[in-house]
Amino acid sequence: MRLLVIEDDSLIARSLEQALTPLGNTVDVFTHHAQAREALQSGHFDLVLLDLGLPDGNGLTLLAELRQRGDTTPVLILTARDGIDARVEGLDLGADDYLAKPFSLAELEARVRALLRRSQQRADNRLTFGPLAFDATSGVATLNETVLDLPRRELRLLESLLLHAGSITPRETLENRLFGFGDVGSNALEVYISRLRKRLDGSGLRIRTFRGMGYRLEDAAP
Secondary structure (H helix, E strand, O other): OEEEEEOOOHHHHHHHHHHHHHHOOEEEEEOOHHHHHHHHHHOOOOEEEEEOEEOOEEHHHHHHHHHHOOOOOOEEEEEOOOOOHHHHHHHHHOOOEEEEOOOOHHHHHHHHHHHHHHHHHHHOOEEEEOOEEEEOOOOEEEEOOEEEOOOHHHHHHHHHHHHOOOOEEEHHHHHHHHHOOOOOOOOHHHHHHHHHHHHHOOOOEEEEEEOOOEEEEEEOOO
8 A cells, every 4th residue: 555644743754654664555755735735646645644734834725635636545634733623624625534643653553544444445335334334336234234224315324424434424524415515404414313323223333423523433332
């Protein structure tokens, strides 16, 4: 796998390269916005690790440009910014996950493995998380290998949560997926979340609410 690290702190960048290379990855490192933009435009990467605070620009503009081109390369945001505003903005722009600095290399490696695994599942048109699976080609969802008879909107909700399993799916993303871009009632999404939670009851999975941000499909075990 070829990974792109965009990080202005040379010590952190070197630590990331040293941690990720032994896992069988080729790691390209850039410390400036302009360099990273050129690399993203000219090269192919399997994963991007993106610092937001670059010396010559905002990392979020790189993310926005990437998604505007229709590029679905997984992006893991690395941020030292306090509060949830930068995280929400990054998720809304299409980031797949984020890590707040300081973070452990063990957690970083786990997040990277999860994002690469999820990306491969997308390429195979099959999404899985624990006992839950969705085949995008047939439109069939299963739980413990038993077919789930889901109405269309619940199926869309399940697919969206599976696409970001283990990470937060922004509320706006889910509303647009279920209802389009029109006006949506304040509790419309919660109705479908509640229904899906009942279907997952006893499965070892849960849908966790992150107020002001969105929802995350995750293991129910503490």
